[in-house]
Amino acid sequence: MKTARLTLMLATASTLAAQQPVSSGGGATLIKNATVMTVTKGTLQNTDILLQNGKIAQIGKNLTAPAGARSIDATGKYIIPGIIDPHSHMMADAINEGSLSVTSMVRIQDVINPTAINVYRALAGGVTAINILHGSANTIGGQNAVVKLKYGREASAMMFPGAPPGIKFALGENVTRKNSGGGGGFGGAPQPPRRYPTSRMGQEEVIRDAFTRAQDYQRGWADYKARVAKGEKNLVAPRRDLELEPLVEVLEGKRLIHAHGYRADEHLMLLNVAAEFGVKIGTLQHVLEGYKIASEIAKAGAGASSFADSWSYKIEAYDAIPYNNAIMMRHGVVQTINSDSDERVRRLNIDAAKLIKYGGMTEDEALKTITYNGAVQLGVDKRVGSIEVGKDADIAIWSANPLSVFASCETTFIDGEVFFDKQEDLKNRVRKDLQRAELERAEENRVAGQGRRVILP
Amino acid sequence: MTRASSRVHVILSGTKNPGNSCAALGMAVGLVLTASTAQAQLGSYNPMPGPRGTYAITNAKIVTVSGAEIPRGTVVIGADGKITAVGANVAVPSGAKVTDATGLTVYPGMMDAGTSMGLSEIGQGAAATVDVSEVGSFNPNAQAIYALNPHSAHVGVTRVAGITHVASSPSGGIISGQTAIVNLSGWTQPEMQVVPRAALVINLPRSGFAGRGFGGFAAQNQGSTQDANRLRERQMDSLRAILRDAEAYGKAIDAAEKDKTLPRVQRDVVLASLVPAVRGQMTVIFTADRASDIRAAVTFAKEMKLKPIILGGGDAWQVASFLKDNDVPVIVTGVMDLPRREDDPYDVNYASPGKLQKAGVRFAITSGDAGSETRNLPYVAGMAAAFGLPKDEALKSVTLYPAQIMGVGDKFGSIEVGKIANLVVTDGDLLEARTNTKYLFIDGRPVPLDTKHTELNNTFKDRP
Numbered sequence: 001m002k003t004a005r006l007t008l009m010l011a012t013a014s015t016l017a018a019q020q021p022v023s024s025g026g027g028a029t030l031i032k033n034a035t036v037m038t039v040t041k042g043t044l045q046n047t048d049i050l051l052q053n054g055k056i057a058q059i060g061k062n063l064t065a066p067a068g069a070r071s072i073d074a075t076g077k078y079i080i081p082g083i084i085d086p087h088s089h090m091m092a093d094a095i096n097e098g099s100l101s102v103t104s105m106v107r108i109q110d111v112i113n114p115t116a117i118n119v120y121r122a123l124a125g126g127v128t129a130i131n132i133l134h135g136s137a138n139t140i141g142g143q144n145a146v147v148k149l150k151y152g153r154e155a156s157a158m159m160f161p162g163a164p165p166g167i168k169f170a171l172g173e174n175v176t177r178k179n180s181g182g183g184g185g186f187g188g189a190p191q192p193p194r195r196y197p198t199s200r201m202g203q204e205e206v207i208r209d210a211f212t213r214a215q216d217y218q219r220g221w222a223d224y225k226a227r228v229a230k231g232e233k234n235l236v237a238p239r240r241d242l243e244l245e246p247l248v249e250v251l252e253g254k255r256l257i258h259a260h261g262y263r264a265d266e267h268l269m270l271l272n273v274a275a276e277f278g279v280k281i282g283t284l285q286h287v288l289e290g291y292k293i294a295s296e297i298a299k300a301g302a303g304a305s306s307f308a309d310s311w312s313y314k315i316e317a318y319d320a321i322p323y324n325n326a327i328m329m330r331h332g333v334v335q336t337i338n339s340d341s342d343e344r345v346r347r348l349n350i351d352a353a354k355l356i357k358y359g360g361m362t363e364d365e366a367l368k369t370i371t372y373n374g375a376v377q378l379g380v381d382k383r384v385g386s387i388e389v390g391k392d393a394d395i396a397i398w399s400a401n402p403l404s405v406f407a408s409c410e411t412t413f414i415d416g417e418v419f420f421d422k423q424e425d426l427k428n429r430v431r432k433d434l435q436r437a438e439l440e441r442a443e444e445n446r447v448a449g450q451g452r453r454v455i456l457p
Numbered sequence: 458m459t460r461a462s463s464r465v466h467v468i469l470s471g472t473k474n475p476g477n478s479c480a481a482l483g484m485a486v487g488l489v490l491t492a493s494t495a496q497a498q499l500g501s502y503n504p505m506p507g508p509r510g511t512y513a514i515t516n517a518k519i520v521t522v523s524g525a526e527i528p529r530g531t532v533v534i535g536a537d538g539k540i541t542a543v544g545a546n547v548a549v550p551s552g553a554k555v556t557d558a559t560g561l562t563v564y565p566g567m568m569d570a571g572t573s574m575g576l577s578e579i580g581q582g583a584a585a586t587v588d589v590s591e592v593g594s595f596n597p598n599a600q601a602i603y604a605l606n607p608h609s610a611h612v613g614v615t616r617v618a619g620i621t622h623v624a625s626s627p628s629g630g631i632i633s634g635q636t637a638i639v640n641l642s643g644w645t646q647p648e649m650q651v652v653p654r655a656a657l658v659i660n661l662p663r664s665g666f667a668g669r670g671f672g673g674f675a676a677q678n679q680g681s682t683q684d685a686n687r688l689r690e691r692q693m694d695s696l697r698a699i700l701r702d703a704e705a706y707g708k709a710i711d712a713a714e715k716d717k718t719l720p721r722v723q724r725d726v727v728l729a730s731l732v733p734a735v736r737g738q739m740t741v742i743f744t745a746d747r748a749s750d751i752r753a754a755v756t757f758a759k760e761m762k763l764k765p766i767i768l769g770g771g772d773a774w775q776v777a778s779f780l781k782d783n784d785v786p787v788i789v790t791g792v793m794d795l796p797r798r799e800d801d802p803y804d805v806n807y808a809s810p811g812k813l814q815k816a817g818v819r820f821a822i823t824s825g826d827a828g829s830e831t832r833n834l835p836y837v838a839g840m841a842a843a844f845g846l847p848k849d850e851a852l853k854s855v856t857l858y859p860a861q862i863m864g865v866g867d868k869f870g871s872i873e874v875g876k877i878a879n880l881v882v883t884d885g886d887l888l889e890a891r892t893n894t895k896y897l898f899i900d901g902r903p904v905p906l907d908t909k910h911t912e913l914n915n916t917f918k919d920r921p
Contacts, residue, residue, distance in 0.1 A: 117799050124803045173582060291917050311910075312611065312829035314581040323914040330918075343795045350836050353890035359914075405839025405890055406848070429802055436800060 028052040029416060030065040031397065034074035039081055039367050040386035049079060051393040054415035059389055072411070078401050080367060081386050082128025082394035082414065084374030085345050086305040087258070087285050087338035090130055091116045091147070091155075098137025101196055101206045104167055105242040106142035108132050112155040118342040119151045123420035125346035126396035126409040129160060131338075131378055133285070134168040136260040139175055139197065139206040141168035143246055144258060146378050148394070148414050164256055164379040166282060167246055171203050171261035171270060173316050204269050211277045214247035221248075256282030256379065258305075262316035264292035271300040283377050285338070287328075288320035294331035303377040304328050304335040308351035309358065325369060326359020334376050337369045353403040363403060502909035503613035506642045506902035509536050513549040514882060514896070517558035522565050522856050523871035532563055534878040538901025543872050554903075556882070556896055564852075564887045565871050566621025566879035566899065569834045570788050570859035571768055571823025574625040574641070575605035575612060580827065589827065590629030594692070595699055598730035599634030601625045602646055602653040611828035613908035616641040618832035619887055621879035621899045622651065624863050626658050626742065626768075631696055633658040635730070636742060638865055640879065642899040651877070655863060656766065657734040658742045661754050662692035693757075700761050703731035740764045740864060746771035746791065755785050766862055770820070771797065774809045777816035786862040787818060789854075790825035792837045804844050810854060811845025821859035822851075839888040851888060877901070 029051040036044040036059065048063040049056060065071050089095050093111040097103040112132070122130070128149055134142035146163035147155075176198050197203050220238040227235055249255035257274070259281055261267045267284050274281050283303040284290060288311065290297055290304045297304055306328075311320035328335045337352060339345035348370045355361040355369060375385025383392045393416035400407040412420040439445055512534040519527035527545050533553065535541035549555060578586035588604035605625055606612075615623070621641055627634035636656040643649035664686055706728040713719045733739035743754035746769040758765035767773060770787035771794070773780060780787060789810050796805045813820040822841060824834040834855055842851035853870075860870030868877050878901040885892035897904040 118795065121795065121803045177582065291913075292920075294917075295921060309833070310830070312579055315579055315583050318579055319913060321910040321913045323910065323918065327914070327918050343793065347793070347840065350840075350890050356891040357893055358910075399843075403891060405836045405888055406843050408843045425803065432800060 027416075028057070028066050028069035029072065029393075029413070030063060030069050031072045031074050031079065032063075034077050034079045034397065035401075036387055037078060037080045037363070037367060037402075038387040039364055039372050040388065043363070049387070049395070051395075051413060051416040054393055054417075056387060056389055056391050056393050056395070059387065072397070074397055077410065078398045078407070079387065079395055080126070080398065080402050081371040082384065082396055082412065083126050083348050083370045084336075084378070084385060085122075085127055085130040085339050085348065085370075086283060086336050086374045086377050087340045088130040088132050088342075088345060089135065089340070090118050090122065090132060090342050090345070092132055096135035096137040097142055098135065099195070101138050102140040102210050102243060103134075103138055103142050104140050104210075104244075104246045106134070107145075108134055108142060109145040109155075109159070112145060112147070112158075114151075114153060114155040114158055118345075119149050120420065122342070122345045123149050123151060123412045124409055124422070124425070126349065126398065126402065126412055127345055128394040128396070128412060128414050128419075129374075129378075129380070129384060130345070131166070131258070131374075133166075133258055133260075136168070136170035136174040138195075139170060139203050140210055140247075141170055143167050143255075146380065149419065150414055150417075151419055160378075160380055160383075162380070162383070164254070165246075165249065166256040166258050166378075167250065169207070169257050169259035169270065171200070171259065171266040172263060173314060174260065175203060176200070200266055200269070203266070204273060207270065207273050210244075210247055211251065211273070211279070214244045214251055215277070217241055217244040218248045218251060250279055251277060253280065258283045258285050260285045262286055262288050262314075262320075264289035268293050268296055271296060271302060275300065283336075286340075288317055288324060290333070290335070291321065291324045291327040292319075294328045294333060297328065298332040302333075303373075304333050305338045305374075305377060306335065307340070308337050308354045322354060322358035325355055326361055329359075329361070329365065334373050335369060336373045336377055338374075349398075349402040349407065350405055353405070356403065363401075366403060502610045502912060503608055503642075504905040504907045505644060506899060506904045509538055509901055511536055511550050511553040512556065512878075512898065512901070512903065513553040514556045514558050514563055514880065514898075515549060517882065518562040519543060519872060520562060520564050520852070520887070521872040522853060523873055532872060532878075532880060534880070534898060534901045536901075538878055540872060540874055540876050540878050540880075542874060558882050558896070561882050561884055561895055562887070563872065564619065564881045564883065565856050565869070565876075566616075566881050566897075567619050567834055567855045567887070568622050568624070568821075568859040568863075568869055569615075569620055569823050569831050569855070570624040570821055570863050571790055571825050572623045572625050572831050573601070573628060573827040574615065574623045574639075574831060575607065575609045575828065576601060576625060576627065577827045578606065578609055578611070589627055591627070591634065594631040594695070595727070596627070596630055596634050597632045597657060597699075597703075597734070598726050599627050600637065600654060601627050601635060602637035602639070602650055605637060605639065605646055605649070607643055607645055607649055609828065610909040611831065612641050614910055615828070615832045616897060616899065616904060617894050617906050617908055618835065619881040619883065619894055619897075620831060620834055621881065621897070622869060622877075623831065624655060624859070626656070628658070628744075629660075631660055631662060631692055632699070632731075633660060638863060640877075640900045642902065642904050651868065652863075652865060654733075654739070655865075656740045656742045657731070658744070658768075659696070659754075660744050661750065661757055662689040662696070663747075663750055664689050664753070697761070699728075700731065700735050700763075703728045704735045707732040707736065734763060735761065737762055737764050740766050742766045742768045742788075744768045746797075748772040748775045751776055752779065755779070755783050758785075759783070768823075770813075771806065771809070773818065773820075774812035774816070777813060777818050780813075780818045781816060784819070787813060787820045788823050788859065788862060789813070789820055790823055792822060792841050793825075807840050807844035810838075810841040810851075811847075814846055814850050814854075819858065819862060820854060821862050822854040823859070835888040836890050839890075842888065848888075855888075 031049045036047045050058040091112045097106045132145045144166040146160040147158040150158045281302040287304045309322035325335045352366040352370045355366045372385035375381035384394045397411040398407045410422045514532045519530045530545040531547040533542040573589045576589045591599045626636040635654045638652040638655040639649040709722045713722050741763045745751045745754045767787045769790045771791045773787045822838045824831045838851040838855045842848050857870035860866045880898040882896035
């Protein structure tokens, strides 16, 4: 059984790899006569887009295709920037290193599985970039990875070039309940070990303690470097500390905090503690009660990444309202919608459309919550998030206005290359079915006891 | 997956497809303090409907669903809560309260036939607010209607999305209990109820490894496949036994009624609750997703002479002709679910309602959510329409079809004279996420559009 599954997985990967070079890296693509929702510069009717060398080379009417360029007639179709999901756990073979309260030393980039099929499924929803975060088991979690969903490539080729590094923080029930006794799953499964902190008081203290230790560590190195610079000899360098190094980067503004939390009070606590240490928070994640402290979030300059309309699934989500993003937006917060789910990431366009209903966003404002604002929050807005000349050619063609539930994604480009194409996908299904049938007939995949030959190692 | 928890935020992610892994820490605890806080918050968010009376919605585009669309017309609601007239040239009765719906569209209210609405307020960490399941395997007399909280905040936010009535089902065990069909408006359960005992819910024990769904018994049995199959056989024997006992019990009661000389039959509320189902008078909802489980459910229903509905139906399209031949309808749950197999087409679940429709299988679409996310039902149907289901069929799959499948097609699902006046007046296509509800009538009463969410919005939106 194991063999069969492995072989099938390989087959799937190779099938998809085989369909990749629809247009190769340098090859230009001219998309003609589409409705282009640039997100930052309005919606353009009957417009062409030229993709060249991985970038958006031209936007305009009646563009001419360079020699050898692929041409796509997009009459009646819509183009939007590739969707960016600021909160994902896709491709992560491990999510939580929850054994300690501070695990800033662990890195998501070390556990990325680039063959995860959900990458392809997200591409089919027009998604081109995601922020892969550590889980929310502990107050200070691990380091994130921002990736482009270049399905079929190695993990190293998927890392978003130049994206500032980040780190996960977490507040509230997910952090504390681990220790609350009586959790632990079905059928009297063993209790998880008790671990500090068990309250929101302890969470504040863990952060204050970690920042304080990081400051001391930073001073130790600064002092050492200053003495080296002065020419002092025979100095012993401070011992490197992999837990505190990323936190020093946080203090220096080089690493973004993405802080999971639900209740307004806990996020306000974090903003205040961070401010004491001169730290600006990158994003508040989930932040379902952000609407209660919208002014404070705006004043602190933090981003906010929320769910469109999820609520009531736990106590700290009971006051969540779908007007959250609109209220935060009107208070000046750069806010986004995220999925936190390999399923939901495939339909963030519908989540964005809900913001038009709940809170009265415009089409552009709604689309920004799944494109441009995410790019701003992840520090990659110079590269992606809107359709502008010079930006990365990370875009998707949709059958209709993507803010309609009746729309479906047809083609997804990253750096000018096609990573999802609906027509290709449909064509490949026949071949995949044949391939599957063939594999199922293969000797090593036959069920034992039904005439399967024993294969000796 | 268990329907009691929100679709997006399932805790028990496998290693392959971590769903919401922020929550991946195990089951939460019902802390007394937090649970009672939540309890205190329940119950004050659903404004009550206005009085019965004669109402007329005029100048509206009328999407009747059962008949032709009326570009501009009038719907009249009578004092009995029923639709009394609909058409392009309908006179407004004198004394009627008129709602001018110029530029707006009237639809029949939607129905979600696959919820546990009102049975579970906060799925995680507040066990005291969750009443979806009973202890033990056979609870045919556990009735959703008795646990359904009319003041659940879910009720309010769901109805303003245009879902005016639901079938709310218990879950868990082998016989979970009985489904209630209710209007999403009313001070009390009796005021909400339309059919308090509408169906029996059975989770047929599954063979081999468990799929999703209510029970997932085999999943809890960590032993070998052989052990799992042995357990299943025992469970199937018990299920057959209780159904046969109910049949015999029904006969004995009837016989004793007719012939007073017979010894008195000791009454049994458990068996009594099964009698309508074993006589084919009450439909039986079988939860099943895998093709083999669907076949097993239909075959079992035939053997026991039950009237089956499949709830779930993930693989139903694979056994479409079998379902059609046996005239078994499907309430499709997992349109938005990720494909279950690695090499399934990416749109396998989006496309499944379209395939069922083409094959002529009777079907409806449900949000598959216990309560809080039920309001997204129209967008689930919209997704099916984006992947092959004709738009008018998508609308029927959340209005007329669920009503017909649940045996209330004469009461709900279209704008026709004599039907219950559950009507939604919108500023756009009912299935679009950006569409707003402008007026709402449930059971012939005007329903205010305020909810817990609008209340919090109003409280905080202008906070400096």
